[in-house]
Amino acid sequence: MIIPGIFASGISGHLSTNNFTSIQTVTVGSGGSSAISFSSIPQTYTHLQLRVTGRTATASTSDSFLVTFNGDTGSSSYTNHQLYGNGSSAGANAFGGNPTSSMNLGQIAAASATSGMFGVAVIDILDYASVNKNKTVRSLTGVDLNGSGEVDLRSGSWLNNTTGITSINIVSYSASNFSQYTNFSLYGVK
Amino acid sequence: MASAATYTPIATYTVPSATASYTFSSIPGTYTDLVLVANVQGTTGGNGTTVQFNGDTSGNYSYTLVDGNGSSATSARATGQTNIQSGLVDNVSWGTQIIQIMNYSNTTTYKTVLGRGNDTLQLRATVGLWRATAAITSVTVLAAPNAYNFIAGSTFTLYGILAA
Numbered sequence: 304m305i306i307p308g309i310f311a312s313g314i315s316g317h318l319s320t321n322n323f324t325s326i327q328t329v330t331v332g333s334g335g336s337s338a339i340s341f342s343s344i345p346q347t348y349t350h351l352q353l354r355v356t357g358r359t360a361t362a363s364t365s366d367s368f369l370v371t372f373n374g375d376t377g378s379s380s381y382t383n384h385q386l387y388g389n390g391s392s393a394g395a396n397a398f399g400g401n402p403t404s405s406m407n408l409g410q411i412a413a414a415s416a417t418s419g420m421f422g423v424a425v426i427d428i429l430d431y432a433s434v435n436k437n438k439t440v441r442s443l444t445g446v447d448l449n450g451s452g453e454v455d456l457r458s459g460s461w462l463n464n465t466t467g468i469t470s471i472n473i474v475s476y477s478a479s480n481f482s483q484y485t486n487f488s489l490y491g492v493k
Numbered sequence: 494m495a496s497a498a499t500y501t502p503i504a505t506y507t508v509p510s511a512t513a514s515y516t517f518s519s520i521p522g523t524y525t526d527l528v529l530v531a532n533v534q535g536t537t538g539g540n541g542t543t544v545q546f547n548g549d550t551s552g553n554y555s556y557t558l559v560d561g562n563g564s565s566a567t568s569a570r571a572t573g574q575t576n577i578q579s580g581l582v583d584n585v586s587w588g589t590q591i592i593q594i595m596n597y598s599n600t601t602t603y604k605t606v607l608g609r610g611n612d613t614l615q616l617r618a619t620v621g622l623w624r625a626t627a628a629i630t631s632v633t634v635l636a637a638p639n640a641y642n643f644i645a646g647s648t649f650t651l652y653g654i655l656a657a
Contacts, residue, residue: 323500325657328525354526354654356596356605388559388568388618419603419626423595443593443607445620449555450572454607454620456559484602488525488656490499 321493324348328488335360335480339473339487344431346467348491351428353471355444357411357485358421361477365422365446365453366413368475369405372438372461372468378404382460389453406459407476408442410452414482421484422446432467499524499655506649511536511642516633517651522598524653531590531610531634533647535582540641542580542590542610545633546623550575556621562614576635577621580610582643588612597629604629 329339344351359366371381379402386395398407411422424444430436438461445454461468471489475481501524506515520527531542545554552573559568560581571578580590590610597604603626608619623629632651636643 323654325499325655328656354593354595354656356602386559386561386566388557388566390557390568390570393559393561393566393568417603419601419624420622421596421602421605423593423605423607423620425593425607443609443618445557445605445607445618447555447557447570447605447620447622449622449624450570452557452570452620452622454557454559454568454618456618484599486596486656490654490656 324491326489326491328486331481331483331485333483335482337474337480339481340470341489342470344469346432348493350492351431352490352492353426353428354488355409355424356421357409358482359411359413359475359477359479360482361413361475361479362415363413364416364448364451366411366475366477366479367407368409368411368473370408371405371472373466373470374472375463376404380404380462381406383407385455385457387453387455402462406440408440408457408459409444410446410455412446412448416448420448428468434465434467437462437464438468501653503651503653508643508645508647510645513642514633514635515649516631518631520630520632522628524598525596525656526654527594527597528652528654529592529594529632530650531580531648532587533582533590534587534644535584535636535641536644537641538583538585540582540639541578541637542582543576543578543635543637544592545576545635546604546629547627547631549625553624554621556619558617558619560615560617576637577606578638579608579619579621581612581615581617583612583614586613594629600626600628602626
């Protein structure tokens with residue numbers, strides 16, 4: 304099966320819809336939330352996809368979010384890169400040097416942006432259940448604020464080749480709460 | 494953890510003869526996100542594909558994009574637009590555009606979309622904003638910004654994704 308967003312050039316027909324399964328959604332309520340967590344992730348799929356609509360409470364127009372797996376926050380556990388376009392220039396960089404303690408995978412709106420504006424991300428986590436490979440992640444993410452914002456292609460890897468991903472933890476880069484209506488939806492791809 | 498199957502083809506359209514646009518209408522509000530997949534070729538090169546929602550032709554759209562052409566990368570932004578420039582089209586071969594329309598049916602937030610497209614000359618990633626809180630009930634794909642047509646055989650497929 305070919306999943307749009309994962310293997311774009313292979314689109315050839317309809318999907319078998321049983322092969323893309325909604326696992327869990329977390330929607331932030333009016334009180335905000337300091338972290339988003341998915342636990343006890345079944346090891347029965349081939350890939351995971353995380354779809355995000357997000358905003359945080361930090362006093363800025365935009366923010367980003369950091370992702371870790373299985374509670375691993377070791378200082379040398381991850382690598383992380385991006386190719387960005389900010390409306391006037393394009394560039395590339397690594398977040399926090401490499402290796403690092405988390406992966407910055409999403410650009411989202413924040414409290415100083417106009418109400419109603421959110422950033423989004425579609426994140427593919429490949430071969431997440433493998434016990435033989437480091438885990439590789441890619442993200443298409445961006446926020447447009449009607450005059451500012453950026454769009455990014457981001458990648459990351461978890462330098463663990465012995466353990467499947469059973470949990471995902473997400474916090475904002477600013478350490479602020481995620482705002483109401485933020486949602487993170489996790490899907491399994493067979 | 495609960496789980497449920499989701500990723501449903503809503504409609505697909507194959508262009509029978511050169512046309513400047515196609516509209517998916519009466520889109521059900523029962524999904525969480527929409528994914529529009531287009532495989533297109535244009536009657537002229539150096540063009541884009543754009544999307545427009547609910548027939549809104551006012552200046553409620555903005556976008557930020559990044560392009561790479563094999564030797565350099567550039568970025569651009571536009572505000573006050575009548576659509577979101579989301580992809581690339583040439584007249585040499587087929588280009589693919591995939592547009593993620595997030596949280597399309599909610600009536601609280603503005604709508605943000607991600608686009609990723611390529612033709613034979615370059616690739617593009619776009620984030621676009623529609624400053625409206627209305628649920629999206631129709632999506633129009635336009636052969637724009639420069640006037641041209643999608644050639645016969647171009648395809649458009651709209652999928653719905655339903656979160657648990």
